[in-house]
Amino acid sequence: MMRRLRLNRHVTERLGFSFLTLMAVVTVVPIVAVVIYILVQGMPAISWEFLSGFPRDGMRAGGILPAIVGTFYLTIGTAVFSVPLGIAAAIYLSEYAADNALTRLIRIAIINLAGIPSVVYGLFGLGLFVLFLKFGTSILAASLTLSIMTLPVIISTAEEALRAVPQPFRTVSVSLGGTRWQGIQRIVLPQALPGILTGVILGLERAAGETAPILFTGAAFFLPRLPNSPFDATMALPYHLFVISTQVPEMPPQVQYGTALVLLVFVLGMNLIATTIRSRARARRQW
């Protein structure tokens, strides 16, 4: 009797375990499949000319340099606005703000901002930056729009990273004659930096891949040259992919997959950097 019971329990455990493993595999398969599919389909398109040339023949041939450069500029532009602002807001929320109605409201707003569909940000950017502030359809307007979309991600991950730094460090710093800011600057921020960077990169990565927010605010259908000021419109990888997949007849599929592959590498590359930073920091952590 006892034997059977024990055996059963053992078998159940085994079964449960196998089931969980299976589920884990099932979730990973589609992701891997997408990556492999894009890789296989896109690789033939990749050449030096594809990466460094301008589109030709109604974008059916030539390269995608303006879109690559454009996405790069938009990512930098987004970082310029959202990173300092996001980190400052996170420091305020985690280190200085009292827990009152106002800060609770701010937190709720941040969480909800993260849930707003990106096309709504696009419309907002059109209204505020393009039309009202008269930045026109430009890298500046698009970067600002992307920044607003990215801010909630940066603020909440950075705040979490700051809060994870043990409270006693702050108390000790103050007890040794430090101001609160000195403790933040010398201990809390350096300790939270890897977590903050991870959040920043994940936020920017999302911005780099978005089409809707830049659709009305900065993206150009086709430009025969590279943008040379923040007030120029620009081509961008996600929008270019949308254009060549839907707006151009007789498009060779390999150009589409090539473009998708470049975007994927750009985004996954950022992701890889974030992951590396995080695991390095974990290994070095002293608390």
Added chain:
Amino acid sequence: MTDKIVIENLSLTYSDGVESLRNISMGVRENAVTVLFGPAGGGKSTLLRCLNRLNDLTEVRTSAGRILIDGENILDPKTDVIALRRKVGMVFARPVVLPMSIRQNLTYGLELAGEKRKSRLDEAVERSLKLAAIWDEIKDRLDDPAIALSGGQQQRVCLARVLALQPEIILLDEPTSGLDPISTGKVESALQELKKEYTVILVPHSVQQAARTADYAAFFLQGELVEYDEGKSIFTTPREKRTEDYVTGRFG
């Protein structure tokens, strides 16, 4: 001998309405170990945190009274709290080493104060580690992460970190509560050395430790200072019944 610290009618209520100190008046002697003891929640930590204004970080509803250090009321809003905290150092119950090397832990306070000269910093590291009786143990690994030390070593590094600032008063809140008897002994004997130069206020983690270390001892019960006397008498012939009950282990 003079009173380094004079506490006059000190009362404090936290924002949740808990009255943690009730009309405390006492003087603290220079060059002596003064022990604050009593059961949990008596207000000992609260009193320590008043002495270096660390309670500024906590939500306090009301406080009244004065604390004079060298004749100056440090509860005055105009007090330079940064200077006060350099003069009144604090060691906490759980050793909290900062996430940096041993050396950087020791120079942290001095660097905050603007000291940049390497010779001065090195000098302070050696002097304070010797005072905290840990120099010989760790002098060859000063650039290792402080977290790699044992708990007892960490606590002495925390003590040294306070000493590096050359304070005048040292507050210790149950500094040996997590330590083994040998480490505890080392900290206690370091205190006996330190009192020659400093004013030491200790919250012990047991009555035995109170009795071992106290030149003067104050018994706190639920925010009240019940009895304050020389260590010799309070642990042998207490005047108050409540003190006697506690010292003899009949409660708490």
